[in-house]
Amino acid sequence: MNDENIVEIKSLKKGFDKGKITALNGIDLTIKKGEFVSIIGPSGSGKSTLLNMIGALDRPDEGTINVAGYDLKGRKDLSEFRSREIGFIFQLHNLIPNLSVVENVEIPMFESGLSGKKMREKALILLDYMNLSDKVKRKPTELSGGERQRVAIARSLANNPSIILADEPTGSLDSKNGEMILKRLKDLHDKEEVTLIMVTHDLKVANLAERTIEVLDGKIKV
Numbered sequence: 001m002n003d004e005n006i007v008e009i010k011s012l013k014k015g016f017d018k019g020k021i022t023a024l025n026g027i028d029l030t031i032k033k034g035e036f037v038s039i040i041g042p043s044g045s046g047k048s049t050l051l052n053m054i055g056a057l058d059r060p061d062e063g064t065i066n067v068a069g070y071d072l073k074g075r076k077d078l079s080e081f082r083s084r085e086i087g088f089i090f091q092l093h094n095l096i097p098n099l100s101v102v103e104n105v106e107i108p109m110f111e112s113g114l115s116g117k118k119m120r121e122k123a124l125i126l127l128d129y130m131n132l133s134d135k136v137k138r139k140p141t142e143l144s145g146g147e148r149q150r151v152a153i154a155r156s157l158a159n160n161p162s163i164i165l166a167d168e169p170t171g172s173l174d175s176k177n178g179e180m181i182l183k184r185l186k187d188l189h190d191k192e193e194v195t196l197i198m199v200t201h202d203l204k205v206a207n208l209a210e211r212t213i214e215v216l217d218g219k220i221k222v
């Protein structure tokens with residue numbers, strides 16, 4: 001793996017339903033450390049599946065995938081990889097309903113070795129960064145969709161990830177909050193050299209990236 005690259009994917013394939021569905025059909029993709037890449041393409045084309053592969057949430061059937069020096073196809077235990085390297089902003093928020101907002105943000109820090117007090121401090125800073133200081137004690141079900149999305153973003157930043165994978169991060173936000181989130185994500189990319197990989201349907205949002213990749217029928221359109 002070339003040192004400048006943080007993602008190297010070759011001939012990656014992924015099917016579902018015992019191969020009846022081909023979600024990814026030979027993806028070749030290289031992303032440099034610190035790059036900001038947007039991924040566009042029609043519904044069902046394989047964007048979320050690709051993001052899940054990069055975040056090691058699912059395993060490929062064929063091909064190779066190397067992220068931040070980890071061989072994601074060959075290695076068995078990938079929880080360390082995920083907790084060290086990845087911040088995931090899901091298309092659906094995946095917040096834990098019976099935990100409060102601030103507790104949800106603390107989840108990725110459990111393996112960090114920080115004390116409970118430090119975890120709380122950091123979670124509160126991240127929530128303030130997302131303009132949610134007044135909602136920290138609430139449960140996710142007591143929030144609007146856009147507020148939940150902002151909690152999910154705060155949570156994705158809690159482990160200081162080297163890569164942020166964002167699946168439609170502004171999908172459920174009004175334009176003001178959407179812009180705020182994009183600015184925050186872009187700041188992380190500009191100032192902390194975080195690699196940002198973002199799926200979006202919005203071409204205006206996609207154009208903020210340094211490079212846009214189009215996925216079509218499980219392949220990258222060239």
Ligand SMILES: Nc1ncnc2c1ncn2[C@@H]1O[C@H](COP(=O)(O)OP(=O)(O)OP(=O)(O)O)[C@@H](O)[C@H]1O
Pocket residue numbers: 016017021022023041042043044045046047048049050091
């Ligand atoms: N767990 C699964 N089981 C079966 N099929 C799946 C599964 N996940 C995804 N698929 C199928 O794989 C294909 C790619 O899905 P994927 O979620 O990657 O699309 P997408 O590009 O993210 O679409 P959208 O823009 O609607 O989010 C689709 O045909 C989808 O129905």
Ligand SMILES: [Mg+2]
Pocket residue numbers: 047048049091167
């Ligand atoms: Mg999707």
